[in-house]
Amino acid sequence: MKKILVTGGAGFLGSHLCDRLVAQGEHVLVVDNYFTGSKRNIEHLLDCKNFEVIRQDICIPLYVEVDEIYNLACPASPVHYQRDPVQTTKTSIIGAYNMLGLAKRTGAKILQASTSEVYGDPVVHPQTEQYWGNVNPVGIRSCYDEGKRAAETLFFDYHRMHGVRIKVMRIFNTYGPRMAEADGRVVSNFIVQALRHQDITIYGDGLQTRSFCYVDDLLNGMMALMASDDAVTGPVNIGNPEEFTIGGLAEQVIFITGSTSTVIHENLPRDDPRQRRPDISLAKSLLGWEPKIRLDEGLKKTIDYFRGVV
Ligand SMILES: NC(=O)c1ccc[n+]([C@@H]2O[C@H](COP(=O)([O-])OP(=O)(O)OC[C@H]3O[C@@H](n4cnc5c(N)ncnc54)[C@H](O)[C@@H]3O)[C@@H](O)[C@H]2O)c1
Numbered sequence: 001m002k003k004i005l006v007t008g009g010a011g012f013l014g015s016h017l018c019d020r021l022v023a024q025g026e027h028v029l030v031v032d033n034y035f036t037g038s039k040r041n042i043e044h045l046l047d048c049k050n051f052e053v054i055r056q057d058i059c060i061p062l063y064v065e066v067d068e069i070y071n072l073a074c075p076a077s078p079v080h081y082q083r084d085p086v087q088t089t090k091t092s093i094i095g096a097y098n099m100l101g102l103a104k105r106t107g108a109k110i111l112q113a114s115t116s117e118v119y120g121d122p123v124v125h126p127q128t129e130q131y132w133g134n135v136n137p138v139g140i141r142s143c144y145d146e147g148k149r150a151a152e153t154l155f156f157d158y159h160r161m162h163g164v165r166i167k168v169m170r171i172f173n174t175y176g177p178r179m180a181e182a183d184g185r186v187v188s189n190f191i192v193q194a195l196r197h198q199d200i201t202i203y204g205d206g207l208q209t210r211s212f213c214y215v216d217d218l219l220n221g222m223m224a225l226m227a228s229d230d231a232v233t234g235p236v237n238i239g240n241p242e243e244f245t246i247g248g249l250a251e252q253v254i255f256i257t258g259s260t261s262t263v264i265h266e267n268l269p270r271d272d273p274r275q276r277r278p279d280i281s282l283a284k285s286l287l288g289w290e291p292k293i294r295l296d297e298g299l300k301k302t303i304d305y306f307r308g309v310v
Contacts, residue, residue, distance in 0.1 A: 001050070003027045005066040005108075007058050007099060008073030010037030012178050013113070013171075013222075016215050017070060018042060020223065022051050029064060033057040035087075036075045041178050058095035062102055068226060069110040071099045074148075076115075078141060078269070079184035085143035092147025093154070100158040103165075111167040111226050112155050114235060116276055117145045118170060126277040129170070129235045152235065159233060167225045167232070172239025172278045175298065176215030177305030187212060187299075190250055191306045194259035204268035206247030211277045213240035214298030217291035224287040232286055239278035240291040249295075256299055 004021055008014040009030030014037065021028045022045055030042065030053045045051045056062065058073045074091050075081040081088040096112065103110040119127045120135030135145045158164040175187035182192075193200045221238035244252075250263050283289045 001025055001027050002067040003029065003065060005029050005031065005064065005069045007031045007069070007071050007095070008037060008113075009053070010034060010039060010042050011072065011076070012041070012176070012180065013174065013215065013218065014070070014072045015041035015178055016176070016219055017072070017222065018045055018051065020219060022048050025050065028052070029054065029066065031056050031058060031062060032073065036080045036180060036183065038180070057091075058098055059090050061098045064102070066102070066106055066108045069099055069103055069108050070113070070222070070226070071096060071110060072113040074113070077180070077183040077185045078144075079182075081144040082140055085140070088143040089147045092144070093150050096151035096154050100154055100164060104158060104162050109165040109167065109226065109230075110155075111169060111222065112151060114152055114168050114170045115144070115148050116170055116172040116237070116239065116278065117141070118149050118152065119276065120145055121274065122276060125275060126241060126279040127237065128279040129237055129282055156233070165230050166234070167228070168234035168236070169222060169225050170235050170237045170278075171218065172213060172237065172276065173210055174213045174215055174218045174239070176302050179302070181306070181309060186210065186246060186249065187302065188306070190253040191257070191303055192310050194253045194257040194261050195303070195306055195310050197260045199264045200250050200254065200261045202246055202250060202263055202265050204246075205265065206250065206263070207245050209243040209245050209275045209277070210249070211240045211243055212249070212295055212298070213238070213291055214293040214301070217293050221283060221287065221289045224289050228287060236283050236286065237278040237280055238283055238289070239280065241278055241280055242295065243275075243277050244295060252296060252299060253303070256296065256303055
């Protein structure tokens, strides 16, 4: 049985990861300050002998003994990471610094949940890991984009200087049950609006494209990366390369929910990327990983979850 720390374990991705690790019989310790996560996401695990939670901000150092660390703690949607941008930068950088210190002291392997946002508004399509990105350093999204970029730098410097075993994963848009209802992410927004038969808000003309990865696929990639040979440090893109327009997504959601909602258009927020799509060749060759779940299948499961929530 491994001792595994999951920071941000009460959030969307973290809680699904905990489900998997607990089911495998690992000893799982969650550290979360509930900034965007919720006890509800993990309450079904609280009685398990191999599951523990500490309420703590990762900006405060943590002294525990662990074999592996999944560093997921960070607000992930623009609504949340812009609410307190200084805290977002602190969580990204000081949090990563503290978790890397813990990995160094304990000899644990550590995985960083980085993001496609490190590519900013990319001028290269699709994005490979070699692309350095096109990021505004002083914009309203910079707290997250630059915070995650600096965290990647720290990961690689701890690896080069101290031999810490690192895994840097660049996560592209992921969706599924337990996304927060009001976090402004496009899939949950559309589903909630459709289930309430409210207008569906599209920012811009709806022709901008996104790729959407279902949470189960994402976790397969995350766990395969953690299990990979120590020589595999990443960064590795994990996401679904199939592209859909935002307008097309709205149509699918309306169709599956049988909603009477209609689509309305509002102005695009600043620095919103026009197009983003992962090149996943590296994940395929290194990890034998690729997503399996089609958008309509994943949407059905997510909509079923939201029917019980909204
Ligand atoms: N979901 C996606 O599409 C996506 C895409 C790219 C990257 N990511 C990354 O994956 C990770 C998880 O994302 P998610 O979608 O589950 O988001 P989430 O907001 O649901 O989960 C983040 C969790 O971290 C916790 N947290 C935030 N700041 C903290 C702090 N300072 N100390 C302790 N806990 C803190 C929150 O309370 C929450 O439980 C994040 O690091 C995010 O940047 C997610």
